[in-house]
Amino acid sequence: MQYRNNFNSTMLDKELFSAIVKEKEERGYYNLPFKDTTAFKEYAATVKQNNVVVIGIGGSTLGTYAIYQFLKHSKELTKELFFLETTDPIDIQSxxxxxxxxxxLFIVISKSGTTLETVALFKYVNSLVKCDKHNTVVITENDSKLNTYAQANGMKMFEIPKNVGGRFSVLSAVGLLPLAIVGIDIDTLLRGAKNVHDSFFEESDLEQNDDSLSIKKRVLKKARFFAEYKNSFNINVxxxxxxxxxxxxxxxxxxxGESLGKLDINSTHQGLTPVGIIGPVDQHSFLQLIIEGRRDKTVTFIKVNDFHCDLSVPDITLKGLEELDYINNIKFSSLINEQADATIEAICSLNDIPCDVMNIDDISEYSIAGLMYEYELLTSLTAKLLQINCYNQPGVESGKKILKEKLLKGQ
Structure with a gap:
């Protein structure tokens, strides 16, 4: 008897890890922690302007914004960073x-070089000030039309490698250049990501049966849970x-969302829905849905161990609110983490909501880069288990084509 099949069985951890090691040879984001930062720092040292405006959208801005927002109130930055990323006219004007x-200094970022929103915003900026080699730098692919424009106008260009997708590009020139210009330590950023890279790609600990979870084992375990329980818990908070x-x-x-919402190799619709909320604010809204709503959500808590801030609740009594004096003298950093712990305990006590807790050390370049790199690995691993292409976005491209047709027809 002869037998052939095309069944796509679930990969073992060893097979999954081997698949990622192989993919690492093709997908450039895995190796960005080893990038030479010299060119970015040298250019940053030449920038005289006090304001830096990044013009881009999606993967061209979100990662940079995430790092800048995380650090800007804890660092003595030399310049202010702004983001133009929407065609909302009121947002643009304000x-x-x-x-x-x-x-x-204007930094125009588009991997393809023809992103409609980015070009529209750049046109608007050009109506306000003459954009030239003295106040404009471009980040794009080497063979894009945006690079052709930059060369024709003598503008400095930094390259986005073709094998680095936009939403995985924060540790390339896309993020490193603007962050270096405003005074963020990009070498420490890369060290934080490299620590996660090295911990994940070391070969030694897959066969160990100890209870402690290394970065490799916890990311593999989490990805497997998301894939295996995708129909039961398809909302990830x-x-x-x-x-x-x-x-x-x-x-x-x-x-x-953009990486995992895809058709798999059998043309079956796949997808996990991401939700991002902030504590303690959303304890007073979304937490109710988690606690008593449908059991279709996983929850990942992210806590900061050290905020590097000693701000405390004042030791004062407010008439009529004396019963709350027990919070006097408590550091706000302790209070927010106690609120997190109470919420975690409330959810864990129910025993039917999958959750985990990630503690990052402090508000630093090292911590945020490590967190982001771990999430990139988690995304790639989950995609492998779902048997989808993590790195394209055909659903987005179809909308772009329709928009272009509409705008051309309107002309």
Whole structure:
């Protein structure tokens, strides 16, 4: 008897890890932690303007914004960073009226070089100030039309490698250049990501049966759970206990949604729905849905161990509110983490909501880069198990084609 099949069985951890090691040879984001930062730092040292405006959308801005928002109130940055990323006319006007365009460096970012929103915004900026080699730099693919434009106008260009997708590009020139210009330590950023890279790709710990979870084992375990329980728990909530992580939440939503909402190799619709919320604010809204709503959600809590801030609740009594004096003298950093722990305990006690807790050390370049790189790995691993292409976005492209046809017809 002869037998052939095309059944696609679930990969073992060893097979999954081997598949990622092989993919690492083709997909450039895996190796970005090893990138030479010299060119970015040298260019950053030449920038005289006090304002930096990034013009881009999606993967061209979200990762950079996530890191900048996380760090900007804890670092003594040398310049202010702004983002033009929407065609909302009120947003455009409200941002630009507060920026001195004569004291601004514009960074135009588009991997393809023809992103409609980015070009439209760049056209608007050109109507306000002459954009030239003295105040404009371009980040794009080497053979894009945007690079052709930059060369024709003598503008500095930094390359986005073709094998680095936009939503995985934060540790390329896309993020490193603007962050270096405003004074963020990009070498420490890369060290944080490299630590996660090295911990994941080491060969030694897959066969160990100890209870402690290395980065490799915890990411593999989490990806497998998401894939195996995709029909039961298809909503994945990131509950970040720091307002500094709001930008990270937005980045995660794009990374997760655009990477995993795909047709698999059998043309079956796949997808996991990302939700990003902030504690303690959303304890007073979305938490109710988690606790008593349908059991279709996983929850990942992200806590910050050290906020590097000693702000405390004042030791004062408010008439009529004396019963709350037990919070006096408590550091706000302790209070927010106690609120997180109470919420975690409330959810864990129910025993039917899958959840995990990630503690990042502090508000630093090292911590945020490690967190983001781990989420990139998690996304790639989950995609492998779902048997989808993690790196394309045909659903997005179809909308772009329709828009172009409509605009051309309108002309």
């Amino acid at each position: 941002k630009m009226k507060n920026i001195d365009v004569e004291d601004t 990131v509950f970040s206990y720091s307002s500094r992580l709001e930008g990270f939440n937005k980045w995660y939503i794009q990374l997760w």
